[in-house]
Amino acid sequence: DQQVKQNSPSLSVQEGRISILNCDYTNSMFDYFLWYKKYPAEGPTFLISISSIKDKNEDGRFTVFLNKSAKHLSLHIVPSQPGDSAVYFCAASLNSGGSNYKLTFGKGTLLTVNP
Amino acid sequence: GAGVSQSPSNKVTEKGKDVELRCDPISGHTALYWYRQSLGQGLEFLIYFQGNSAPDKSGLPSDRFSAERTGGSVSTLTIQRTQQEDSAVYLCASSLVWLAGAKTETQYFGPGTRLLVL
Numbered sequence: 001d002q003q004v005k006q007n008s009p010s011l012s013v014q015e016g017r018i019s020i021l022n023c024d025y026t027n028s029m030f031d032y033f034l035w036y037k038k039y040p041a042e043g044p045t046f047l048i049s050i051s052s053i054k055d056k057n058e059d060g061r062f063t064v065f066l067n068k069s070a071k072h073l074s075l076h077i078v079p080s081q082p083g084d085s086a087v088y089f090c091a092a093s094l095n096s097g098g099s100n101y102k103l104t105f106g107k108g109t110l111l112t113v114n115p
Numbered sequence: 116g117a118g119v120s121q122s123p124s125n126k127v128t129e130k131g132k133d134v135e136l137r138c139d140p141i142s143g144h145t146a147l148y149w150y151r152q153s154l155g156q157g158l159e160f161l162i163y164f165q166g167n168s169a170p171d172k173s174g175l176p177s178d179r180f181s182a183e184r185t186g187g188s189v190s191t192l193t194i195q196r197t198q199q200e201d202s203a204v205y206l207c208a209s210s211l212v213w214l215a216g217a218k219t220e221t222q223y224f225g226p227g228t229r230l231l232v233l
Contacts, residue, residue, distance in 0.1 A: 043224030105157035
Protein backbone atom coordinates (compact mmCIF):
# COMPACT_ATOMS: atom_id res chain seq x y z
CA ASP A 1 0.00 0.00 0.00
CA GLN A 2 1.83 3.04 -1.29
CA GLN A 3 1.13 6.08 0.82
CA VAL A 4 3.11 8.49 -1.36
CA LYS A 5 2.66 8.23 -5.11
CA GLN A 6 4.52 9.80 -7.97
CA ASN A 7 2.54 8.66 -10.97
CA SER A 8 4.88 10.00 -13.65
CA PRO A 9 8.05 7.90 -13.87
CA SER A 10 9.64 10.46 -16.18
CA LEU A 11 9.31 14.01 -17.46
CA SER A 12 11.15 15.78 -20.24
CA VAL A 13 11.24 19.58 -20.63
CA GLN A 14 13.17 22.16 -22.60
CA GLU A 15 15.77 24.33 -20.94
CA GLY A 16 14.25 27.59 -19.72
CA ARG A 17 10.73 26.19 -19.46
CA ILE A 18 8.85 25.22 -16.31
CA SER A 19 9.12 21.71 -14.86
CA ILE A 20 6.17 20.52 -12.78
CA LEU A 21 6.59 17.36 -10.75
CA ASN A 22 3.54 15.93 -9.02
CA CYS A 23 3.00 13.87 -5.91
CA ASP A 24 -0.11 12.45 -4.26
CA TYR A 25 -0.46 11.00 -0.79
CA THR A 26 -3.14 8.91 0.88
CA ASN A 27 -2.36 9.32 4.59
CA SER A 28 -4.15 12.46 5.79
CA MET A 29 -2.02 12.41 8.95
CA PHE A 30 1.09 13.46 7.04
CA ASP A 31 1.90 17.02 8.01
CA TYR A 32 5.33 17.65 6.56
CA PHE A 33 6.47 17.15 2.99
CA LEU A 34 9.87 17.21 1.37
CA TRP A 35 11.42 16.97 -2.06
CA TYR A 36 14.78 15.32 -2.60
CA LYS A 37 16.88 15.28 -5.76
CA LYS A 38 19.09 12.34 -6.67
CA TYR A 39 21.88 12.12 -9.22
CA PRO A 40 23.13 8.68 -10.36
CA ALA A 41 25.48 6.96 -7.89
CA GLU A 42 24.81 9.61 -5.27
CA GLY A 43 22.51 9.78 -2.27
CA PRO A 44 19.36 11.92 -2.32
CA THR A 45 19.90 15.61 -1.57
CA PHE A 46 17.32 17.68 0.26
CA LEU A 47 15.77 20.33 -1.96
CA ILE A 48 12.78 21.99 -0.32
CA SER A 49 10.07 21.25 2.23
CA ILE A 50 6.66 22.47 3.28
CA SER A 51 4.61 22.18 6.43
CA SER A 52 0.92 21.38 6.20
CA ILE A 53 0.08 24.76 7.70
CA LYS A 54 1.28 26.38 4.48
CA ASP A 55 0.18 26.01 0.89
CA LYS A 56 3.31 27.35 -0.77
CA ASN A 57 7.01 27.55 -0.11
CA GLU A 58 9.52 29.13 -2.42
CA ASP A 59 13.30 28.90 -2.60
CA GLY A 60 14.92 30.48 -5.62
CA ARG A 61 13.87 28.61 -8.74
CA PHE A 62 12.03 25.97 -6.70
CA THR A 63 8.47 26.30 -5.41
CA VAL A 64 6.44 23.63 -3.68
CA PHE A 65 2.65 23.85 -3.61
CA LEU A 66 0.48 21.87 -1.22
CA ASN A 67 -3.23 21.19 -1.70
CA LYS A 68 -4.32 19.41 1.47
CA SER A 69 -7.90 18.83 0.42
CA ALA A 70 -6.71 17.02 -2.69
CA LYS A 71 -3.77 15.40 -0.85
CA HIS A 72 -1.55 16.65 -3.63
CA LEU A 73 1.69 18.52 -3.83
CA SER A 74 3.78 19.69 -6.70
CA LEU A 75 7.29 20.98 -7.27
CA HIS A 76 7.78 23.76 -9.82
CA ILE A 77 11.21 24.52 -11.24
CA VAL A 78 11.46 27.78 -13.15
CA PRO A 79 13.46 28.18 -15.30
CA SER A 80 14.60 24.59 -15.78
CA GLN A 81 18.31 24.03 -16.38
CA PRO A 82 20.16 20.98 -17.75
CA GLY A 83 21.80 20.55 -14.34
CA ASP A 84 18.34 19.93 -12.88
CA SER A 85 18.23 16.59 -14.70
CA ALA A 86 17.93 14.03 -11.91
CA VAL A 87 15.43 11.79 -10.13
CA TYR A 88 13.12 13.75 -7.85
CA PHE A 89 11.60 12.05 -4.81
CA CYS A 90 8.62 13.29 -2.90
CA ALA A 91 8.58 12.35 0.80
CA ALA A 92 6.22 12.83 3.72
CA SER A 93 6.40 12.54 7.47
CA LEU A 94 4.32 12.99 10.59
CA ASN A 95 5.68 15.80 12.75
CA SER A 96 3.11 15.10 15.41
CA GLY A 97 2.80 11.80 17.22
CA GLY A 98 6.55 11.33 17.51
CA SER A 99 7.00 9.78 14.08
CA ASN A 100 8.92 12.62 12.50
CA TYR A 101 11.97 10.41 12.04
CA LYS A 102 10.36 8.28 9.35
CA LEU A 103 10.22 9.61 5.81
CA THR A 104 7.83 7.85 3.43
CA PHE A 105 9.04 8.22 -0.13
CA GLY A 106 7.43 8.00 -3.52
CA LYS A 107 9.09 6.01 -6.32
CA GLY A 108 10.57 9.10 -7.92
CA THR A 109 10.27 10.97 -11.22
CA LEU A 110 13.19 11.18 -13.64
CA LEU A 111 13.42 14.74 -14.93
CA THR A 112 15.37 15.38 -18.11
CA VAL A 113 16.01 18.98 -19.11
CA ASN A 114 17.05 19.24 -22.73
CA PRO A 115 19.40 22.03 -23.82
CA GLY B 116 32.93 19.28 5.97
CA ALA B 117 32.62 15.59 5.18
CA GLY B 118 29.22 14.20 4.37
CA VAL B 119 27.75 10.83 5.21
CA SER B 120 29.99 8.05 3.98
CA GLN B 121 29.11 4.40 3.41
CA SER B 122 31.17 1.34 2.71
CA PRO B 123 31.49 -0.71 0.69
CA SER B 124 30.05 1.16 -2.27
CA ASN B 125 29.27 -2.12 -3.99
CA LYS B 126 28.92 -5.64 -2.63
CA VAL B 127 28.29 -8.85 -4.51
CA THR B 128 27.63 -11.89 -2.38
CA GLU B 129 26.26 -15.38 -2.69
CA LYS B 130 22.90 -16.39 -1.35
CA GLY B 131 23.17 -17.57 2.24
CA LYS B 132 26.22 -15.48 3.14
CA ASP B 133 26.20 -12.72 5.76
CA VAL B 134 27.01 -9.12 4.84
CA GLU B 135 27.85 -6.08 6.90
CA LEU B 136 27.27 -2.55 5.67
CA ARG B 137 28.86 0.45 7.33
CA CYS B 138 27.74 4.05 7.73
CA ASP B 139 29.74 7.02 9.01
CA PRO B 140 27.37 9.90 9.74
CA ILE B 141 28.19 13.58 9.62
CA SER B 142 30.20 14.51 12.69
CA GLY B 143 27.95 15.80 15.45
CA HIS B 144 24.75 14.30 14.05
CA THR B 145 23.01 12.35 16.77
CA ALA B 146 20.27 10.79 14.65
CA LEU B 147 21.02 8.13 12.04
CA TYR B 148 18.67 6.38 9.63
CA TRP B 149 18.80 3.36 7.34
CA TYR B 150 16.69 3.05 4.19
CA ARG B 151 16.78 0.71 1.25
CA GLN B 152 15.75 1.21 -2.34
CA SER B 153 14.85 -1.86 -4.34
CA LEU B 154 14.79 -1.66 -8.12
CA GLY B 155 11.99 0.60 -9.34
CA GLN B 156 10.85 1.42 -5.83
CA GLY B 157 11.05 4.40 -3.54
CA LEU B 158 13.18 4.51 -0.46
CA GLU B 159 11.89 2.22 2.29
CA PHE B 160 12.55 3.15 5.91
CA LEU B 161 14.30 0.41 7.89
CA ILE B 162 15.45 1.74 11.27
CA TYR B 163 16.69 4.85 13.00
CA PHE B 164 19.00 5.58 15.90
CA GLN B 165 18.96 8.38 18.40
CA GLY B 166 22.43 8.13 19.88
CA ASN B 167 23.10 4.42 20.25
CA SER B 168 19.49 3.53 20.86
CA ALA B 169 17.08 2.27 18.17
CA PRO B 170 13.54 3.09 19.37
CA ASP B 171 11.85 1.84 16.19
CA LYS B 172 13.02 -1.29 14.41
CA SER B 173 9.67 -2.04 12.82
CA GLY B 174 10.91 -1.29 9.31
CA LEU B 175 13.43 -4.12 9.31
CA PRO B 176 12.11 -6.68 6.77
CA SER B 177 12.90 -9.81 8.78
CA ASP B 178 14.88 -11.08 11.74
CA ARG B 179 17.81 -11.65 9.37
CA PHE B 180 18.34 -7.89 9.49
CA SER B 181 19.95 -6.18 12.44
CA ALA B 182 21.69 -2.89 13.06
CA GLU B 183 23.79 -1.36 15.75
CA ARG B 184 25.44 1.92 16.47
CA THR B 185 28.37 2.45 18.76
CA GLY B 186 29.78 5.60 20.32
CA GLY B 187 26.94 7.60 18.88
CA SER B 188 28.71 7.55 15.54
CA VAL B 189 29.36 4.63 13.19
CA SER B 190 26.50 2.25 12.43
CA THR B 191 26.52 -1.19 10.85
CA LEU B 192 23.61 -2.93 9.16
CA THR B 193 24.00 -6.71 9.10
CA ILE B 194 22.06 -9.05 6.87
CA GLN B 195 22.38 -12.72 7.76
CA ARG B 196 21.79 -15.56 5.31
CA THR B 197 21.23 -13.17 2.43
CA GLN B 198 18.48 -13.85 -0.08
CA GLN B 199 18.14 -12.62 -3.65
CA GLU B 200 15.28 -10.31 -2.63
CA ASP B 201 17.74 -8.48 -0.37
CA SER B 202 19.41 -7.05 -3.49
CA ALA B 203 18.94 -3.29 -3.29
CA VAL B 204 20.71 -0.03 -2.60
CA TYR B 205 21.06 0.50 1.15
CA LEU B 206 21.14 4.17 2.09
CA CYS B 207 22.17 5.72 5.35
CA ALA B 208 21.24 9.23 6.45
CA SER B 209 21.96 11.38 9.47
CA SER B 210 20.47 14.49 10.97
CA LEU B 211 21.55 16.91 13.62
CA VAL B 212 19.04 15.74 16.17
CA TRP B 213 15.74 14.01 16.54
CA LEU B 214 13.14 15.38 18.94
CA ALA B 215 9.70 13.87 19.38
CA GLY B 216 7.04 16.27 18.17
CA ALA B 217 9.55 18.69 16.70
CA LYS B 218 9.90 19.67 13.09
CA THR B 219 11.28 16.94 10.90
CA GLU B 220 15.01 17.47 10.70
CA THR B 221 16.65 17.46 7.30
CA GLN B 222 18.19 14.07 6.66
CA TYR B 223 21.49 14.03 4.81
CA PHE B 224 22.07 10.89 2.79
CA GLY B 225 25.19 8.95 1.94
CA PRO B 226 25.83 7.54 -1.55
CA GLY B 227 24.55 4.10 -0.61
CA THR B 228 25.81 0.54 -0.80
CA ARG B 229 24.66 -1.43 -3.82
CA LEU B 230 24.11 -5.00 -2.71
CA LEU B 231 23.69 -7.80 -5.22
CA VAL B 232 22.88 -11.28 -3.95
CA LEU B 233 23.52 -14.00 -6.53
